[in-house]
Amino acid sequence: MNKDIMLGWRTILVKCRWQRSSIFSVAILLWLTAYGSAAYGLELTMAKHLFDIKGTFNQPSDVAVAKNGTIYVVDGVNGRIQAFSPSGSYLFTIGRPGTGPGEFAFPLGMDIDESGRIYVADSRNHRIQIFTAKGDFISEIPVPDDNGNKADPTDVAVNDSGKWFFVADNNNHRILKFDIGSKKLVNSYGKPGAEKWEFRYPFLMHLHHNKDLYIVDVINTRVQVVNTEGKFVTFVGGWGVEKGQFFRPKGVTVDKKGLAYVSDSYMGVIQLFNITGTFHSVLGDPVSGGVRKFTTPVGLFVDDSMRLYVVEMLPGRLSVFSLDNAQ
Template identity: 30%
Template sequence: VYDEAGQVVREWGKRGSGDGEFNQPGGIVLLRDGTMYVTDQCNHRVQKFTVEGKFLGKWGEHGSEPGQFGGPEPAGSRFAGPHFLAMDSRGRLYTTEGVFGRVQQLTQEGKPLAAWGDKGDQPGGFGGLQTGYSKKTFGPVGVLVDKHDRVWVSSLNDRVQAFTPEGKFLFGIGGSGSEPGQFARPHGVAVDSKGHLYVADAGNQRIQKFEVPGP
């Protein structure tokens, strides 16, 4: 945890699988009351803390069923997930699972509500060719929810796609390349107060900003 000057205020956690320990921590969601949720990728779970770092709970395990994470990948795979994390206006959480090609919607207690995604390259799918690789790859990575409760998901097939909270595909942007509007392994996504979309275009070493359609 850092202050506005960039100074470390506190830290917690160490490598492991116990309560409050991590193996590849990823996404974070912070509630207004100070409650924090953190994805623990290789432990295939989400952990809950106070803003001071006190452990409050955990949920999730390795598997393919709703509420589980990682799918058929080996339990130690760091690409299985859960990866990034987001929350909508109703307090529902969204996680991404890379090589399993899935987005899940869950309650704050870890109860599965919805899931979608596959390894196809059709609209709404998270598979296809990735910049710099000859074999097909797949995986949703970054996730955010905008003020209209649209769920934005970046994926390694060089696209960013928007969905309803239940997983209905709305539209997408991107494509492989280095021209404006194209991506090479997009990761983190964010929106500002005016609704502009920002994408961390990892393979092209840049951030891109977009105007996106209204609801």
């Protein structure tokens, strides 16, 4: 049967089988009961809740944190980026709805380079926009069509020096590499499919140590890891309802220890994986002693102080946690 599956404000028509709906019901029970407690043998990584930022978000999708601690949240439906202090106080807004320089039409993903420059995937305007740390517009780089099909940039991952970046072109199932200085497309990777370097709606990404690119491959229900030379590294996860599997992965980040965090917006959990792609643990709640549950978790970020930032799309919330010796 055909089902409309929402990716935030966007709809993708996906062919699903009846049994998947039944398995999904079982999956909810699985995580709430058998995996609801560490007593059942599931490894948990505890995350101590610090604070929430609610602001005036309308389906936020991604988050990035600068070296000085400034928190930037992509507020897509409102066509803007909101900035907050390390303690969660509102600072300023970048952009507004529109098509001109510094304006957005459903921005989805973002990244920050070492100098603090901000890169935003402006999906409906088919471009990447670059701003200063204070939100002043610098430049834009158009994302080209694919054989007449409009580009659909949903995320950007920039190297630390700000010389080049990758773009996830969601609807065209490809990853693009751009040189920032020349604003030119350097390479295009991927095609529709389920094999290595094939995608079904790549969404959010994370570039780890300027080397490995983690790509959330939504409908293939996995994270695909490749390197910056264009070579395949590994797959993380796959479709299913057991630990180490996904129902609808959306966001990914990697901490300084090399652990990858993947959000599952349907299951409402965040799972952790080793650098080899093997399952490590599930994010836990030190108060209940069980799995920490979220509502439509999407974008993720872990900073150098081991604070985890989680965007929850439908509640319009950013939750901040401490991963360092959380008890």
